[in-house]
Amino acid sequence: MASTFQRARTAEQRAERATAILRAARDLLDELPLEAVTLNAIAGRAGFAASNVLRYYDSREAVLLALVAAETETWLTDLLAEPPVSGQNADRCRAVAATVAATMERHPHFCELISVQAAVLERNVRVETTAAFKATTSEQLGRAGDWLLGALPELAPLGRPAVLQFTARCIVIAGALWAHSRSNTRVAEHLGDTESAGNDRTSAVADIRDTLALLFLGATRHERRPGGSARPTAHRIR
Incomplete structure (x- = not known):
């Protein structure tokens, strides 16, 4: 997952990535209790490595x-x-x-x-x-x-x-x-x-x-x- 990650190069791309991460977190809340919505779970749902999520949050x-x-x-x-x-x-x-x-x-x-x-x-x-x-x-x-x-x-x-x-x-x-x-x-x-x-x-x-x-x-x-x-x-x- 990390090997296929490409860094966003424009403000629009960064905003899209940030929104995708939020969407992943929200989707997880439909399925899991809040305490189970971990950084790794959010990253996995968004299709990123956890280290890449930390580029945005x-x-x-x-x-x-x-x-x-x-x-x-x-x-x-x-x-x-x-x-x-x-x-x-x-x-x-x-x-x-x-x-x-x-x-x-x-x-x-x-x-x-x-x-x-x-x-x-x-x-x-x-x-x-x-x-x-x-x-x-x-x-x-x-x-x-x-x-x-x-x-x-x-x-x-x-x-x-x-x-x-x-x-x-x-x-x-x-x-x-x-x-x-x-x-x-x-x-x-x-x-x-x-x-x-x-x-x-x-x-x-x-x-x-x-x-x-x-x-x-x-x-x-x-x-x-x-x-x-x-x-x-x-x-x-x-």
């Missing part, structure tokens, strides 16, 4: 970190295409939470990757790689936060920076809930209990929906401080 974690950004973009495109909701505050909070949970269910790779992003994927990569990733996801977070602000305008008095921070925390919580359910699912799959495995995934989506609904309800019920700024009555964004 720092490490296995760098490949998966790039995949986080790609999967986030796919999920975000889906979310932003959702029609606006209407109704009273409580109804809209529940509807928006259901919308977010439903889009996350349609993008399981996104959920799995964000659940291990900070603890696993942001390790063993160069500072420059992490900085570039943060810049990309910061822009993505801005669009997600603006969507949430449009869906729940009651958040506006908190200020856009606080809304973006709140959005980021909601995504982190959703990823944690997904990871918890996946742990149960893998045990069920190992035991051959396909019904329980399916129920665990359904439960994860319901947990994400219900938890986000509570967070949205709390964040949109704010009061005025003496200085004129707002804060949530149910929980304060620090």
Whole structure:
């Protein structure tokens, strides 16, 4: 495999190789648990030697970190295409939470990757790689936060920076809930209990929906401080 490898000579060829590597990693996630998606497995699926993959990415974690950004973009495109909701505050909070949970269910790779992003994927990569990733996801977070602000305008008095921070925390919580359910699912799959495995995934989506609904309800019920700024009555964004 290594003997037939030809180095990309143009920026377009390099981009094609990098995309092929990401595609290979994503395809492997359809078949294997995340921890089994190794650098050698990615290289083999892409048709490269591992040393050649490292010409494009720092490490296995760098490949998966790039995949986080790609999967986030796919999920975000889906979310932003959702029609606006209407109704009273409580109804809209529940509807928006259901919308977010439903889009996350349609993008399981996104959920799995964000659940291990900070603890696993942001390790063993160069500072420059992490900085570039943060810049990309910061822009993505801005669009997600603006969507949430449009869906729940009651958040506006908190200020856009606080809304973006709140959005980021909601995504982190959703990823944690997904990871918890996946742990149960893998045990069920190992035991051959396909019904329980399916129920665990359904439960994860319901947990994400219900938890986000509570967070949205709390964040949109704010009061005025003496200085004129707002804060949530149910929980304060620090």
